[in-house]
Amino acid sequence: MGIYVPTLLAATNPQAGTLPLNANEVTAALYNAAYEDQNGTAFPAGLTAAQVIASLDVTTSTVADDDLTIPPGNAVTLKNTGTDAEACTLADGSEIGQITTVQMVEDSNGDATMTVTTSTTVATVIFADVGDTATLQWRGSTLGWVLLGCFGLTAQPTITL
Numbered sequence: 001m002g003i004y005v006p007t008l009l010a011a012t013n014p015q016a017g018t019l020p021l022n023a024n025e026v027t028a029a030l031y032n033a034a035y036e037d038q039n040g041t042a043f044p045a046g047l048t049a050a051q052v053i054a055s056l057d058v059t060t061s062t063v064a065d066d067d068l069t070i071p072p073g074n075a076v077t078l079k080n081t082g083t084d085a086e087a088c089t090l091a092d093g094s095e096i097g098q099i100t101t102v103q104m105v106e107d108s109n110g111d112a113t114m115t116v117t118t119s120t121t122v123a124t125v126i127f128a129d130v131g132d133t134a135t136l137q138w139r140g141s142t143l144g145w146v147l148l149g150c151f152g153l154t155a156q157p158t159i160t161l
Helices: 023-032 049-055
Strands: 060-063 076-081 086-090 099-107 112-116 124-127 133-138 145-151 158-160
Touching: 099 124
Parallel strands: 060 076, 076 099, 086 112
Antiparallel strands: 099 133, 112 124, 124 158, 133 145
C-alpha cells in the first residue's frame, strides 16, 4: 500500500505522483521538503514531520466534567469526567473532510458516553479511562461522522454501532 504525495516529492523525485511510496521515501520527502506555515513563514529543510505538525494552527480545547457538548470544529478535544456518568454529544461537522479527535485526559471515576449525532459507522463511544481516544471524520450529511480509529491505554473504548 502506498500513498500519493505529489507536492512533497516534486523537488526530490522526478516521477512524483506516479509511484507508491514506502515509509522511508515519505520520511525522506518530508525531511528534504521546504514548508510554510499558515502565515507564509518558511521553515528550513530538515524538520521532522512532528515539528511541522506541531507548528500548525490547530484548534484544541479542554471540555470540563459535566460539560456535555463536544465541539465538532475542534481538531482535538481533551475531555475531563467527574464522579458520575456523562452523556456527551458530538454534533454534525461543518466541512466535509473535517477531522476531530476526542481524548479523555482526566477520569474521576465517571465514564463519558459520546453520542454521535449523525453517523453510519458509530452511534456511541464510551470513554472509560484516561487515554481513551477516538478520531472521526465528517463526510457530509449522508454518511455523517466516520470513525477512523480509536485507542485506549488500558482497553479500547467501547463502540456501539
